[in-house]
Amino acid sequence: MNYGNLIVIAFRALSNNKLRGFLTMLGIIIGVSSVISMLAIGEGSKISIEKQIQELGANMIVVTPANAMVGGIRQNGVIEQTLKLKDYQAIASEVPYLESCSPYVTKSGQVISGANNAPTSIYGINEDYMDIRRLSVAKGEMFSDQDMKMAAKVCVVGQTVVDNLFKNGEDPLGQVIRFDKVPFRIIGVLAPKGYNSMGRDQDDIIVAPFTTIQKRLLAIPYMHGIYVSVIGEQYTAKVIQEITGVLRQTHGITGGQEDDFNVRSLEEMSKVLTMATKVLTILLACIGGISLLVGGIGIMNIMYVSVTERTREIGLRMSIGAKGRHILFQFLIESIIISVSGGVIGVGLGIGAALALRFFLGWPVSVLLYSVVISFLVCTVTGVFFGWYPARKASRLNPIDAIRYE
Amino acid sequence: MEDIIRIENLCRNFVVGSETVHALRNVSFSIRPGEFVTIMGTSGSGKSTLLNILGCLDTPTSGEYYLDGMSVRKMGANDRASYRNLKIGFIFQSYNLLAKTTALENVELPLLYNPAYTRRMRREKALEALKAVGLEHRIFHRSNQMSGGQQQRVAIARAMVNDPVILLADEATGNLDTRTSYEILALFQRLHAEGRTLIFVTHNPEIAEFSSRNILLRDGHIIEDTRNSRIGSAQKVLDSLPKETN
Ligand SMILES: Nc1ncnc2c1ncn2[C@@H]1O[C@H](COP(=O)(O)OP(=O)(O)O)[C@@H](O)[C@H]1O
Ligand SMILES: [Mg+2]
Numbered sequence: 228m229n230y231g232n233l234i235v236i237a238f239r240a241l242s243n244n245k246l247r248g249f250l251t252m253l254g255i256i257i258g259v260s261s262v263i264s265m266l267a268i269g270e271g272s273k274i275s276i277e278k279q280i281q282e283l284g285a286n287m288i289v290v291t292p293a294n295a296m297v298g299g300i301r302q303n304g305v306i307e308q309t310l311k312l313k314d315y316q317a318i319a320s321e322v323p324y325l326e327s328c329s330p331y332v333t334k335s336g337q338v339i340s341g342a343n344n345a346p347t348s349i350y351g352i353n354e355d356y357m358d359i360r361r362l363s364v365a366k367g368e369m370f371s372d373q374d375m376k377m378a379a380k381v382c383v384v385g386q387t388v389v390d391n392l393f394k395n396g397e398d399p400l401g402q403v404i405r406f407d408k409v410p411f412r413i414i415g416v417l418a419p420k421g422y423n424s425m426g427r428d429q430d431d432i433i434v435a436p437f438t439t440i441q442k443r444l445l446a447i448p449y450m451h452g453i454y455v456s457v458i459g460e461q462y463t464a465k466v467i468q469e470i471t472g473v474l475r476q477t478h479g480i481t482g483g484q485e486d487d488f489n490v491r492s493l494e495e496m497s498k499v500l501t502m503a504t505k506v507l508t509i510l511l512a513c514i515g516g517i518s519l520l521v522g523g524i525g526i527m528n529i530m531y532v533s534v535t536e537r538t539r540e541i542g543l544r545m546s547i548g549a550k551g552r553h554i555l556f557q558f559l560i561e562s563i564i565i566s567v568s569g570g571v572i573g574v575g576l577g578i579g580a581a582l583a584l585r586f587f588l589g590w591p592v593s594v595l596l597y598s599v600v601i602s603f604l605v606c607t608v609t610g611v612f613f614g615w616y617p618a619r620k621a622s623r624l625n626p627i628d629a630i631r632y633e
Numbered sequence: 634m635e636d637i638i639r640i641e642n643l644c645r646n647f648v649v650g651s652e653t654v655h656a657l658r659n660v661s662f663s664i665r666p667g668e669f670v671t672i673m674g675t676s677g678s679g680k681s682t683l684l685n686i687l688g689c690l691d692t693p694t695s696g697e698y699y700l701d702g703m704s705v706r707k708m709g710a711n712d713r714a715s716y717r718n719l720k721i722g723f724i725f726q727s728y729n730l731l732a733k734t735t736a737l738e739n740v741e742l743p744l745l746y747n748p749a750y751t752r753r754m755r756r757e758k759a760l761e762a763l764k765a766v767g768l769e770h771r772i773f774h775r776s777n778q779m780s781g782g783q784q785q786r787v788a789i790a791r792a793m794v795n796d797p798v799i800l801l802a803d804e805a806t807g808n809l810d811t812r813t814s815y816e817i818l819a820l821f822q823r824l825h826a827e828g829r830t831l832i833f834v835t836h837n838p839e840i841a842e843f844s845s846r847n848i849l850l851r852d853g854h855i856i857e858d859t860r861n862s863r864i865g866s867a868q869k870v871l872d873s874l875p876k877e878t879n
Binding site for chain 2: 240243536540542
């Protein structure tokens with residue numbers, strides 16, 4: 228048999244029944260495109276949250292003071308003052324796997340330069356903090372160990388602070404600004420980081436030596452926190468454990484007594500967030516799966532509804548000389564054409580919808596290759612199967628029984 | 634001459650629920666090449682059932698059917714399909730055209746399953762057959778755009794297109810007006826004159842006059858099998874009919 232003729236037969240059958248073909252294709256298109264776009268939305272938000280965590284600094288651990296217990300009584304309303312310089316020194320010298328470690332104090336207030344002023348925050352830290360928070364100096368220089376030792380009144384400012392204070396484009400280097408009446412000489416400008424994914428301006432910041440802020444600006448004997456970064460993510464849990472041990476020792480906390488500090492890794496925080504996106508992704512995948520199912524049922528329905536009509540057609544074709552394999556080949560060609568082109572359109576539409584969401588609504592979307600492959604396969608296989616299977620059944624009937632089929 | 638069709642003790646039972654319908658009971662006869670046989674009988678007498686078996690569309694419950702000396706019972710499904718494609722033309726009572734398909738495509742269909750035909754030959758043959766049934770001006774009309782009579786003529790053209798040795802027709806003129814009926818009958822007589830074998834199921838006794846043999850069925854039995862020596866000419870009847878102006 229000339230299979231070219233069967234292809235002609237298949238194409239004629241398709242072009243004479245465009246509506247039936249279109250409806251079958253529609254099921255496939257809906258199924259494929261919704262799975263792809265749903266999963267793209269889920270994956271996009273997951274990636275965006277992961278990016279936010281990366282921005283904060285990976286492998287970061289933050290130690291913060293907690294309410295002190297004095298004689299078994301929780302000291303409420305007292306500013307927590309449990310973290311001292313010796314705690315920082317103990318962590319820096321005793322805890323293994325540390326990459327960087329910085330003490331941390333902060334104050335919000337008004338910064339003034341000449342006639343200009345702006346609200347901002349100043350951070351007292353050491354050089355290590357720059358690595359932990361991914362900061363770098365773009366112009367001028369970072370303060371030195373000497374500055375730290377001397378509690379020098381120098382600072383490095385973010386671009387937003389520069390923009391707010393030096394509106395005429397003066398060179399900020401060497402200028403003296405005042406923060407809560409304390410003068411600071413600008414020795415560097417931070418490389419701009421822009422807004423983070425939560426919409427906070429990361430350039431609205433002033434950093435200065437820890438000693439300067441603690442002693443000269445705040446005049447307090449304690450610190451607001453200790454920032455630590457670990458050499459590798461896999462050590463985070465170990466380091467948390469070590470820090471807890473070291474601090475309990477320096478604070479003289481024993482047995483079942485409660486810690487007067489908190490040690491948290493960003494990884495832990497990120498886990499909570501990724502958990503949330505996972506739930507979202509699962510939800511969207513479910514919606515996509517349901518669409519796939521609905522699409523599949525749609526395909527089956529159309530195929531099933533047309534079984535009677537097509538069984539008669541098969542009977543007729545056999546009555547004028549078509550053999551079983553001719554019928555099967557024709558139906559296979561037909562359903563492959565329908566399913567594959569429906570699948571391709573569905574993939575195009577799904578990716579297009581995802582890109583449109585990003586373009587018009589700014590949603591973070593990311594098309595997953597496996598969602599394309601799986602949805603395409605599921606739909607085309609369903610389409611081909613439900614096109615082929617009834618044909619196989621019908622082609623085994625007596626021609627007259629197929630013609631009379633109801 | 635060898636019989637082209639020979640059936641022996643043919644039975645066909647249909648099981649409907651708990652009942653068995655004996656549509657054919659021990660039917661035997663032979664048909665020689667070039668015979669024009671009409672099969673008559675009341676509705677339900679088994680005419681269609683018999684014709685379907687002769688057309689290799691159905692298989693008997695018991696009995697033998699020799700087509701061109703070959704036992705159809707022993708043939709495989711593919712061989713029967715080849716016979717239907719190459720040697721048999723079958724005209725269904727209910728036309729059975731492909732839905733929403735043009736007259737030309739419907740008539741070309743049997744040839745598409747025959748690799749011996751090229752595209753051009755296919756089209757030529759189909760046009761020729763459509764012309765023979767007077768539909769040369771309707772070749773691109775779809776089956777749903779045609780009247781019952783036109784559809785029946787497309788079905789006849791389709792049955793003739795493969796130059797079948799045997800042409801089987803189940804009430805092929807049932808839906809045609811008198812004039813068209815005689816046109817078709819004249820066409821069949823021309824085919825008969827060419828030496829083809831025709832079997833024509835009808836309930837119209839007039840048609841028997843134009844055939845060479847008439848078999849009468851009742852309740853699945855043959856009750857009469859008569860030869861007709863004075864075959865009428867459908868063409869003459871046609872010429873005597875008042876001319877219509879289209
Ligand atoms: N597919 C079938 N299933 C059950 N009974 C059938 C079937 N085909 C025909 N019959 C029965 O067989 C008998 C003969 O039918 P048929 O050959 O169609 O008669 P005719 O064509 O002479 O009117 C009738 O009683 C009919 O009801
Ligand atoms: Mg009948």
